[in-house]
Amino acid sequence: GESVGLHLPTLSVQEGDNSIINCAYSNSASDYFIWYKQESGKGPQFIIDIRSNMDKRQGQRVTVLLNKTVKHLSLQIAATQPGDSAVYFCAEIVGSSNTGKLIFGQGTTLQVKP
Amino acid sequence: DTAVSQTPKYLVTQMGNDKSIKCEQNLGHDTMYWYKQDSKKFLKIMFSYNNKELIINETVPNRFSPKSPDKAHLNLHINSLELGDSAVYFCASSSGTGTTQPQHFGDGTRLSIL
Numbered sequence: 001g002e003s004v005g006l007h008l009p010t011l012s013v014q015e016g017d018n019s020i021i022n023c024a025y026s027n028s029a030s031d032y033f034i035w036y037k038q039e040s041g042k043g044p045q046f047i048i049d050i051r052s053n054m055d056k057r058q059g060q061r062v063t064v065l066l067n068k069t070v071k072h073l074s075l076q077i078a079a080t081q082p083g084d085s086a087v088y089f090c091a092e093i094v095g096s097s098n099t100g101k102l103i104f105g106q107g108t109t110l111q112v113k114p
Numbered sequence: 115d116t117a118v119s120q121t122p123k124y125l126v127t128q129m130g131n132d133k134s135i136k137c138e139q140n141l142g143h144d145t146m147y148w149y150k151q152d153s154k155k156f157l158k159i160m161f162s163y164n165n166k167e168l169i170i171n172e173t174v175p176n177r178f179s180p181k182s183p184d185k186a187h188l189n190l191h192i193n194s195l196e197l198g199d200s201a202v203y204f205c206a207s208s209s210g211t212g213t214t215q216p217q218h219f220g221d222g223t224r225l226s227i228l
Contacts, residue, residue: 043219100213104157
């Protein structure tokens with residue numbers, strides 16, 4: 001079936017430390033993955049994406065790693081700041097090009113301690 | 115400038131009523147979506163439209179009827195509201211069919227059924 005799971009519902013880190021949020025997916029045919037950040041009262045906000053022909057992609061302070069062998073995705077946030085506190089979702093595209101749909105994981109709440 | 119905007123932001127109504135939620139995007143995207151987020155923050159797709167045509171219709175009660183008057187708008191009408199319809203509803207849009215480009219979300223409509 002379709003499912004995307006995250007290993008931890010809550011992650012608490014000290015300001016300035018690096019954060020790593022993990023995600024496991026089940027569909028080995030998926031070729032596009034996205035990380036979203038959702039702040040309280042807001043909609044999911046795109047952070048970074050990665051296609052299955054890559055194993056690493058870097059953005060500003062964020063890095064996404066994809067391990068297709070074990071169907072694992074992670075989001076690394078460098079020098080975590082209070083503004084990074086939010087719920088983080090991984091998502092995968094399942095299905096063919098015209099009917100493909102975005103399947104979200106359960107979300108990890110990142111808490112940044114000052 | 116708001117890219118994906120939904121109205122209203124909050125909707126409180128009685129069981130059995132009919133209500134509509136409106137969504138507009140000014141990104142020039144071809145595809146629009148409706149998602150439902152439950153109290154546990156789980157996000158699930160309901161519908162998607164590409165250039166005003168219904169593409170994805172998940173297992174959603176037929177009390178929910180999306181309407182796309184043009185490709186910049188996707189409204190959601192809900193008949194005979196039930197307690198279980200209480201949730202946050204998110205509209206999103208993407209270029210193409212959304213399987214190779216990220217989806218951009220509005221800030222949600224919080225629907226509460228009394």
